[in-house]
Structures are given as structure tokens and as C-alpha cells.
Amino acid sequence: MMRAITMEQYGHADVLHETEVAEPEVGANDILIEIKATSVNPIDWKIREGYLKERIPYTFPLILGWDAAGVVKKIGTAVTRFAVGDEVFSSPDLMRNGTYAEYVAVDENMAAKKPSNLSFEEAASVPLVGLTAWTSLIDVANMKEGERVLVHAGAGGVGSFAIQLAKAHGCWVATTGSGKNIEFLKELGADQVINYEEENFEDVLSPVDVVLDTLGGEIQERSFHVLKKGGRLSSITTAPDEQLAKVHAVKTYHVSMGRDGDTLAKIAELLENGKIRPVVEKVLDLSDVQEAHRISETRHARGKIVLKV
Secondary structure, eight states, X not given: OEEEEEBSSSOSGGGOEEXXXXXXXXXXXXXXXXXXXXXXOHHHHHXXXXXXXXXXXXXXXXXXXXXXXXXXXXXXXXXXXXXXXXXXXXXXXXXXXXXXXXXXXXXXXXXXXXXXXXXXXXXXXXXXXXXHHHIIIIIITOOOTTOEEEESSTTSHHHHHHHHHHHHTTOEEEXXXXXXXXXXXXXXXXXXXXXXXXXXXXXXXXXXXXXXXXXXXXXXXXXXXXXXXXXXXXXXXXXXXXXXXXHHTOEEEEOOOOOOHHXXXXXXXXXXXXXXXXXXXXXXXXXXXXXXXXXXXXXXXXXXXXXXX
């Protein structure tokens, strides 16, 4: 048995409860990770509230959480990439139970060695946002060195990673944020920080090659006006308007994150080389998960909220 945070129904943060559940079964290609830390992502509370129940058919009890950093405790009979005792990090399959627990079983192809210079708490903040940013900017939008990139909501989990990833690939980066985050965003490497409380980004930004949309809605629509012809818009929220894309002669993508251990290993290399740093707003105990969700739901957390297991 293991300690875990489970939910028996959709609802507010108070549906999350600490309990004892069976340890995950380890398949032939799985590694069993003893979790030292996990983190909270917006998808966690969106699933918890039931916003995605039409798209993702979960059964209860459900364990949320899709980031893990920890130590390999068992390996499946076909595992070749890891050994017992390895320190790893991962963003597991959304359709398997999550990481608000003492253990999680993941396919070895979804894990990578933990960056040696990061604590478990720092490493747990990275996988989902790192893979989302990488998929959006590199795999999908084909971001190239020297291009101009706009990252919306740069202080958030995905945004703060995306700014650094674009800079590490030799791009010029603009981002949007509130007044209190301007200096922080400059520290992350942003070349132009647009205070959305005082100005509209389309009024002050010269055309860019790539937009990473983390907000959707009106912000996404306005983003078409700052793209060069032939530019690319990657959205991790709602599917972009194809008619608007035609009018502005740009390409658009609705991104579904890849969960690839090889990409995670490339991200680990950037972290070890100091080209990207994790951004952790707060570290709480796993038992404080309800508070962590409430902070995340404000959408004003800087970087990530980590849960120590």
C-alpha cells in the first residue's frame, strides 16, 4: 500500500483527500518511481473541476498529478534504459493514475535521468511545462535561431520555461506580464516585456515569427496581428481560427504535448548547462494539496507550485 491524494468525484479543491491505495503494478516496460516531489499544473484542477470529462473519460478514485521526480525502485522485465537506484524525472501518461502519491509506474520511454544539479523539488517543476514548451516551439512551430518569438503570460509555468528555451535557441523574445513581474521576466532573458495592465501588445510589438499562446480567447485573436506573413502560432489552449489564419497568411497549431523521454533528456542537458533554470513559486507538503490547487487556480503563481512527497 502507499499514501496518495485521491478524488472520488469532480468538484472544488476539497474533493482531494489523503488515503491509502495499492502500489501501482509494474509492466514489462515500466519503471516504478518512488516519488520525492511532484507539482501542480493547471490541467490538474481543470480535470478536478470536471472541465475535461467529455474529452478524458476517467474512472474514480482518481489520482491527479503529471510531474514526478524520484528514485527508481523497481524495473520491468524489458527495461533497458534505467536501473534500480537511478534518480529520474518524468511526465507520465495522462490516462494512467497520477503522481500525487508515494509511487508511480511509468513507461521507461517517458522518463529521463534527473539533472544532477537540481533538487528533486526543482526537477519536479519541469517535465510537463518543459515538454509543453518544447513541443509547441520546436517540434510544432519549428522555431529557428535568430527568429522573433512572442510568449504570452511569461511568468506562468509554461511561459517562464518557454522564454528561456527560446533564448537558449538563439531567438529574440518578447513576453506579456503584469507590472509586478517585469523585472522577473527580464531576468529570465526576455528582450521586450509588455505590461498588459498598461498597454496592448499589438500596439507596441513589431512583427514576430512565432507566437506561443497560453491564454486563448481574445488574446489569441489579437495575436494574429503581430505575426509576419508565413509566421506560426502555437496554442496550448483552444484551436486557433482557421479563417483568421488564412486572412493573415500564417500557420496555426493546436498543440497536444508529447511525452518523450529523449526530449526530456535534452531538456535535462539545458538545465545542467545552466541555459534554463527551474522557476518554483512555492514548495508545500503533499498533504497541503488543496492549498496548492487554490493558489494555482488564481493563475497568478510565478512558475510552479511543488509538492514534497
